[in-house]
Amino acid sequence: MTATSVSTSATTAALAKYEPVIGLEVHVQLLTTTKAFCGCLTRFGSAPNTQICPTCLGLPGALPVLNKRAVEFAVLASTALNCEVRTRSVFARKNYFYPDSPKGYQISQYDQPLAEHGWIEVPSENGPKKIGITRLHMEEDAGKSLHEGFPDSATKSYVDLNRCGTPLVEIVSEPDIRTPDEAYEYLTRLKEIMLYTGVSDCNMEEGSLRCDANVSVRPRGQEKFGTKAEVKNVNSFRFIRSALEYEIERQVEVLESGGRVVQETRSWNAAEGRTFSMRSKEEAHDYRYFPEPDLPPLMVSDAWKREILTAMPELPEARRARMVREYEISEQDAQSLTATREFADTFEAAAKRAKSPRRVANLVQSELMGRLRAAGLELEQSPVTMDGVVLAADLAEEGKLSSKQWKQIFDVAFEKGEDFGVVYEREKPQQISDTATLEKMIDEVIAANPKQVEQYRGGKKTVAAFFVGQVMRASKGQANPALLNELVVKKLDA
């Protein structure tokens, strides 16, 4: 892990004396086709300054008009995060000068945000824990300043305003998080919920999900929070965990050596695995928030909210619980099968038409996922379709394929880019289903292993599996597993 590559000298003993307090601010870009306050497209990666108009350029006289779809997404997200959506929320201007903010202020929400008082449940050392969500508010994104990549970048900066006015929600957690791992879990759940509700693609590389962390430490048992630092510029969940680990150690070290933590904004440098001071509190902005006079208060009536919430899907937590119940799979399997809503949908559709849903879950886990990862493929790109997985599961369930056989077929399928069924039809393993042949092979194994026979007959029935394995090996995996099982037991019991 990068965090430890530049390690501070805080000892484990010193760390144990302090309790970290962490709060997260997450910006999520809403998946609307057009911007928050104008009709420009939000598409990523277009030529600079091509998705712009008088409103998002902040030209004198142009006015913002709120995108209804953005509100619907924000309400959906708020509800999925267990927040109360306010009937009346108010947009505000957040004033600051920067070239990628062409109005000189950002339209945001301040003292009357869209939603408040939510929570996300995360696993923690002491079992499930609720992390509070203070608020969720709507705001617009800024443009992008480009300080590099031009011949005259040494003396000039360029500005691309395509992103300007893209709708965001900012989700602010309570300072309830106590470890970097909890922070990581919180973000993972948050992202999952955003993906499930379909309000964002949460693509961190494209900036659709951004996270800042407030972190402080206090001696264990002390109620008062320590002085916090804000860590910005962290672009993956792993880095956030690393940045928090680093920052906690740094602060403990400062305190242990008799110093004081300074309230400041720090930037995470992933390459060096450490945080750097960006600006102190004295340099902090006074944003001079006040209600945005160009936009009337946002009213979300109960009727509108009900209409919006008809689009609410089953959320991941609930879905996992149901899948564990319905398909008799493990928590862990449910976890990875619900990683995205699309994946879970695909799985469930397949599970429903298979003889054993559980078998499908196992095959997806043990055969499909690893191979996809190794090949760098998405599920949609998989050579083995869900129909293929269902076929494999059914064959396995009927005892017509041994694990060795289906593994081989999966290998060939991925190698040749063919579906499971195609490979199976062509290379259908010659199964030995002839009782006499199998009995002969079993007799040989029994004769060669008198000790195990004795164990079996002494009452250790599980030794049967040993004989099955031996025969399977001798048959090069071609013995009909169901028949073999039956015959082995019969012979041993004879």
Next chain:
Amino acid sequence: MRTEANGTISVGMTLQELGQSVISGRVKAAELVNSYLQRIEARNAKINAYLSVASEDARRTAEDLDAAARRGDPLGSLAGVPVAIKDVIAIEGMTATAGSRILEGYKPPYTATAVRRLKEAGAVVLGKLNCDEFAMGSSNENSAYGVVRNPAALDRVPGGSSGGSAAAVAAELAAATLGTDTGGSIRQPASFCGVVGVLPTYGRVSRYGLIAFASSLDRIGPFARTVEDAAMVLGVIAGHDPLDATSSRRPVPDYVAECHRPVEGLRVGVPAEYFAEGLDQEVKLTVQRAIDSLRAQGCVITPVSLPHTRYAVPTYYVLATAEASANLERFDGVRYGYRAPEVKTLSDMYRETRDRGFGREVKRRILLGTYVLSAGYYDAYYRKGQQVRRVLAEDFLKAFEKVDVIVTPTAPTPAFRIGEKTDDPVSMYLADIYTVTASLAGICGISVPCGVSSEGLPIGAQILGPHFCEGTVFRAARAIEQGQTV
């Protein structure tokens, strides 16, 4: 009043008649527009009402209208009517300086909704009109492009901030104009120049394309020579605009018809607070005569009280400057307008651009507004200001339970001399004392000429009405107008 003829064609005609004449071909739009362009050529140098004149565009548009009229194509109600627009309103391809050096040469790539509607109705835009920088001022002396002179007395101010819009109508350099009113910027210059100026209800006319001073107070409204003409223009520019979230969906009534309805039985309130200390004696008597004429025409005159009036000016200057400080942040030299040359750092660019690009009054208001929004002062100023604003609006709501309209002087004095108040911003701010209340309350109003002073300076009466009761305001204003000419 119409001693100087525009050729022969528009004299004595209402805008409605003028539009009909162009449609029927009796009047040629091209001739009409030419006659105005010639007057601008002859007289604008003295008055300085126009900052830019779009002669070519105007002529071509007029010729197109004449051709369309010959073909019998359907034309709008203002066909061929020559208009001009305050320079804080965007028109594609024409400069929009807002009276500021910081926007020198700036041409917006789009057109304000109000102007688009005028053009769609067939009006011909002659050019852009001078004003106080970013509409901040009460005398038009804050324009970076020179003061506008009052056509009634050239050594006097025309009022502000829409000084060019008022002066252009008064000097017959346009048949009607658009101005903007934030704290009195239409009504006060209308009063000073002796023309009609309308403050529509907030939300009645789209602000899309209006370079903002104080967004919750800014309104676009018409200037014209008569109440009927002003009503005609308002009818064209009013109505919901999907591009302005604060514009109202209420249907637009036929204001011309409304202004012709009799006033008999109309309940007219007269607030004592507007006739107190500081009011010029001649103005007081002239406005009282206008009220007498309303009584004579059958109106019921009732005293009303607007007890919190004295808090209006400070409240206005807190709220308007707060919004202005944010609205003017976009003038940073990054993308358009003036940028200070030879600066080394980003913060130098901001500082120098804004220091050199903005005039004194604008900088004063940005500082005021920044201060009242600052951490630690917000509650004492901005929040308090919002509370007082609600109280002032309630004053009007209560008064309008008893009366249909309220009549007051528009300004405490007739037009003052150029330079007379430039060194005393507070006395300048008090020129708005009778107009800012309606601005804060969001209600509608009008300034209508009601006489002249012994020095021959125009005096205006202000009529205020409840939200969206422009029709009633026009009716009372026309009665005062008729009372004059009878």
